[in-house]
Amino acid sequence: MTANGGTHGAIVIGAGVAGLTAAAELAERGIATALVDDGFLGGLITNVGKLEGVEGEAESGPDLVNTLLERALVAGADYRMGAVTALQQDGALWHLPEQEAAGPAIIFATGAALKQLGVPGETELAGRGVSQCAFCDGGLYRDKDVLVVGGGDAAFQEALHLAEHCASVTVAIRGPAPRARVDFVERIRAHSNVHVRTGIDVRAIIGTEGVDAIRLHDQASGSEKDHPIAAVFPFIGLTPQTALAPPEAKRNADGALTVGATMQTTLPGLYAIGAARADHGGAIADAVADAVAAAQAIAS
Ligand SMILES: Cc1cc2nc3c(=O)[nH]c(=O)nc-3n(C[C@H](O)[C@H](O)[C@H](O)COP(=O)(O)OP(=O)(O)OC[C@H]3O[C@@H](n4cnc5c(N)ncnc54)[C@H](O)[C@@H]3O)c2cc1C
CATH class of the missing domain: 3.50.50.60 (FAD/NAD(P)-binding domain)
Structure with a gap:
């Protein structure tokens, strides 16, 4: 006492x-x-x-x-x-x-x-291609195509790590521009295997045993398309x-x-x-x- x-x-x-x-x-x-x-x-x-x-x-x-x-x-x-x-x-x-x-x-x-994306497939494929730890799981997708969702520091930091392992990393951002620190954005630009796309909404994660594709909606064109990927890493806040x-x-x-x-x-x-x-x-x-x-x- x-x-x-x-x-x-x-x-x-x-x-x-x-x-x-x-x-x-x-x-x-x-x-x-x-x-x-x-x-x-x-x-x-x-x-x-x-x-x-x-x-x-x-x-x-x-x-x-x-x-x-x-x-x-x-x-x-x-x-x-x-x-x-x-x-x-x-x-x-x-x-x-x-x-x-x-x-x-x-x-x-x-x-x-x-935060979770809250889209179909996210819960079902958690741990089988949907991950919130690039440092833990990035090595599993060596030489594969992956996608990071989010435009903040955490998303860019994790994308930088994935760029060292994966064939390609797409960073899908819902807003018009990244919110991440300027030095993170510059470092991302230096990686030819990383592609930043803005104005993109994730609509679904597709797969059965693991992730096969992600359904993206392009706000500018209004089009919705499935893109083959092996893993998705959501860092949206x-x-x-x-x-x-x-x-x-x-x-x-x-x-x-x-x-x-x-x-x-x-x-x-x-x-x-x-x-x-x-x-x-x-x-x-x-x-x-x-x-x-x-x-x-x-x-x-
Ligand atoms: C992917 C990622 C990478 C990052 N990398 C960096 C970086 O490189 N450099 C940097 O400066 N910042 C980085 N950050 C930011 C940094 O992680 C945070 O600013 C900081 O860790 C926040 O710490 P915290 O102690 O407030 O919260 P947290 O780290 O969330 O810790 C909270 C703790 O409280 C526990 N807890 C919660 N509720 C209860 C309860 N009811 N009872 C008992 N325990 C409870 C939780 O389990 C947890 O252990 C990163 C963030 C993310 C998401």
């Missing part, structure tokens, strides 16, 4: 980059900190083979996760496995009944999930995982929690950082900065 009557000074939900960093920052400031994760340690970067824009020695997502986890554990964070499905407020304390943990500050570092937060906490249109400069939400003692919060910058460095800001605010 701590001086405030809780089991911990702060509780962090989610052990992605944001949560791991927050737990380390809090514990290093002498705050008894619980870190609870549903077992998907590392979150979105777990499958990233080569990180972009990250300072330090970590080259891959798993390298960085190991470094961050070690830092949090050495600092004394109380790491617990298990999905948090219940959150209660009692006066100034937040309770996680399943974890038998309570504290005056709770940080939502629950991140985001990759993220859905913040914030269902657990009380409904009174303000959210943006995507469901991400609205925060101020200290990362506190509209509810006292409830913080949100990284991909779970509105206006997240999108990169690992942004998640780290959020974690530091929240830890500073809670410790002060």
Whole structure:
């Protein structure tokens, strides 16, 4: 029991980059900190083979996760496995009944999930040609034709990786132009086997044992055509995982929690950082900065 009557000074939900960093920052400031994760340690970067824009020695997502986890554990964070499905407020304390943990500050570092296309064939062929991890599955499609859906950083980063393995990579973008970082777009242009198509909607993924083709609708011509491909990699954005937060906490249109400069939400003692919060910058460095800001605010 701590001086405030809780089991911990702060509780962090989610052990992605944001949560791991927050737990380390809090514990290093002498705050008894619980870190609870549903077992998907590392979150979105777990499958990233080569990180972009990250300072330090970590080259891959798993390298960085190991470094961050070690830092949090050495600092004394109380790491617990298990999905948090219940959150209660009692006066100034937040309770996680399943974890038998309570504290005056709770940080939502629950991140985001990759969006699905929602077209016929996607669920049926998941793991058999439909993949959201180029680093895990790209090698399976060596010298084959594949398609990436999406125009943001993640789509371009994964397409760059696939370009090293595959005969051709088509990047299908629904909008009129890529939204990815300029350097990603320039690097993609340098690959003669990558073709970027804009104004394209995916209508269906076709196949039985594996992916045989993809049905694309060309917005300019209005035509719909099946293109033979061996795999499709959808990276069309993220859905913040914030269902657990009380409904009174303000959210943006995507469901991400609205925060101020200290990362506190509209509810006292409830913080949100990284991909779970509105206006997240999108990169690992942004998640780290959020974690530091929240830890500073809670410790002060
Ligand atoms: C394909 C891809 C590649 C990327 N590559 C790069 C890159 O090279 N460089 C870069 O700077 N950025 C990159 N990014 C962006 C970067 O991954 C994110 O900005 C960052 O990882 C967000 O971290 P997070 O901790 O906020 O969320 P997440 O990584 O989503 O972590 C959230 C964690 O919370 C857990 N969780 C969720 N709900 C619960 C619950 N109820 N109970 C317990 N645990 C829960 C999840 O399982 C997960 O472990 C990439 C993103 C994608 C999608």
